[in-house]
Amino acid sequence: MEAPEGMVWVAGKTFTQGAKDADPFAMPREKPAHSVTVDGFFIDIHEVTNKEFKKFVDETGYITVAERPIDWEVMKKELPEGTPKPHDSILQPGSLIFNKEVNAVANMNNYAQWWTWKVGANWKQPEGKGSSIEGKDNYPVVHVAYEDALAYCKWANRRLPTEAEWEAAAQGTQTDAIFTWGNDNALLNQKANTWQGTFPTKNLSLDGFTYIAPVGSFEPNSIGVYDMLGNVWEWTSDVYNMNYYKSLDTTKPVINPKGAEKYYNPQNPYQVEMIMKGGSYLCHDSYCASFRISARMSTSKDSGSDHLGFRTVATPAMLLTK
Numbered sequence: 392m393e394a395p396e397g398m399v400w401v402a403g404k405t406f407t408q409g410a411k412d413a414d415p416f417a418m419p420r421e422k423p424a425h426s427v428t429v430d431g432f433f434i435d436i437h438e439v440t441n442k443e444f445k446k447f448v449d450e451t452g453y454i455t456v457a458e459r460p461i462d463w464e465v466m467k468k469e470l471p472e473g474t475p476k477p478h479d480s481i482l483q484p485g486s487l488i489f490n491k492e493v494n495a496v497a498n499m500n501n502y503a504q505w506w507t508w509k510v511g512a513n514w515k516q517p518e519g520k521g522s523s524i525e526g527k528d529n530y531p532v533v534h535v536a537y538e539d540a541l542a543y544c545k546w547a548n549r550r551l552p553t554e555a556e557w558e559a560a561a562q563g564t565q566t567d568a569i570f571t572w573g574n575d576n577a578l579l580n581q582k583a584n585t586w587q588g589t590f591p592t593k594n595l596s597l598d599g600f601t602y603i604a605p606v607g608s609f610e611p612n613s614i615g616v617y618d619m620l621g622n623v624w625e626w627t628s629d630v631y632n633m634n635y636y637k638s639l640d641t642t643k644p645v646i647n648p649k650g651a652e653k654y655y656n657p658q659n660p661y662q663v664e665m666i667m668k669g670g671s672y673l674c675h676d677s678y679c680a681s682f683r684i685s686a687r688m689s690t691s692k693d694s695g696s697d698h699l700g701f702r703t704v705a706t707p708a709m710l711l712t713k
Contacts, residue, residue: 392707394433399615401560403431405644407567408558409636409685414569415576416680421687423636424567426644427555433710434552434560435702437606437617438531438625439543441524444514447543456536457486457513457695469662469691486512486534487696488519489602489673493591499678505591506696514539517697529605531623531700537665537692540626540701548710549703551628554687555648556704557668561620561684563613569683571612571619576676582609583621583670585682590675603672603698620682621670623700629666630654631689656689664689671698 394400409424410417447453461482467474476482488509496504511520514534524530535543544550552560561571568574572582580587580597584604588595600608604622611617629650639645654663667688670681681688690699 392710395705395710397436398433398705399436401429401432401434401556401614401616403429404559404562404566406559406562406565408555408645411567411569411574411685413574414683414685416676416683417685418687420633421636421685423639423641424685425636425639425641427558427648428644428646429553429555429559430647430706432552432556433705433707434556434616435704436611436615438623438700438702440529440606441514441532442528444532444535444543445524447546451542451546453539453542453546455514455534455539455695456693457534458484460484469693471661480510481508483510484513485510485519487694488512488517489591489697491602495592512697513695527605529607530603531606531618533603533623533697533700534695535626535700536695537626539695543701544703547703549705550709551626551701552704553647553649554627554629554666554668555645557619557625557627558684560614560616560704561612561669563616565613569685571616571684572610579682583682584608584618584672585621585670586673586675586678588675590673590678600672619669620684621674622672623669623698624667624671624681624688625669626699626701627666627668631656631664631666633657659691662691662693664691667699673698 405428407424408427410421487506490505490507493505509519516522584600587597594601607617632651632655635651674682
């Protein structure tokens with residue numbers, strides 16, 4: 392079967408998922424490494440762009456989560472009991488944006504120092520009211536919640552990749568590499584849009600970009616897939632469970648895994664979080680070092696931000712039933 396326009400075939404394979412022994416940046420949530428087998432599938436060569444998402448919205452009239460009115464009665468059910476209601480000026484449609492004006496931080500564990508809730512921020516106004524995506528057709532769409540990504544997938548007859556499929560595509564013809572280009576961290580600035588300098592106060596832009604880059608700005612991996620590392624995080628279809636990897640039988644390959652059956656994160660018991668992959672332009676080795684194939688982070692399903700997007704996959708069976 393010929394690949395749909397804008398997609399490439401990822402051949403079925405067995406590979407090592409999770410942190411590699413040689414990876415100096417490996418996190419506990421990426422361990423243990425384990426063998427995984429996935430069937431072949433097609434994947435977008437780049438993240439869904441503003442142009443592609445606009446076509447979906449124009450044809451369907453879809454309104455993203457970040458554009459909808461906020462219902463406090465619904466929101467408070469996802470927060471610890473007794474959480475006080477924020478001022479009405481805060482309970483307005485919006486999304487999270489990176490604070491570009493940070494001059495110093497006191498505690499790198501306090502993310503609020505460089506994240507700001509911006510009223511009016513959404514996929515059409517990525518930096519809030521008055522901003523736009525004019526001239527940015529080929530930039531990855533951002534400020535999309537999990538629900539928004541699923542809606543696009545349904546319209547396009549696609550789906551989100553599982554975490555295992557995402558890693559298989561990122562590996563390309565490799566089977567156990569740290570990066571999409573191999574294991575050489577020295578090539579990072581040439582291969583991906585990440586943060587250089589001092590995070591979060593000074594980005595030296597050694598890779599040519601200070602913030603988000605157009606899709607395809609760096610070389611693809613060995614099978615022709617672009618931007619799997621850096622630029623923007625990408626949603627997957629796997630629910631987050633901090634114990635999932637530890638629960639697997641590592642004596643044999645896991646076949647077509649779809650992730651944990653139940654969500655578990657004691658640090659956020661009130662909301663269901665999904666796995667996101669690939670890191671973003673904000674990743675720095677002093678902070679999250681998530682510019683690696685095995686890196687995995689989680690965020691709540693209703694979260695959107697200016698460094699989170701998605702790409703889609705399709706199986707031959709899906710394409711035959713269209």
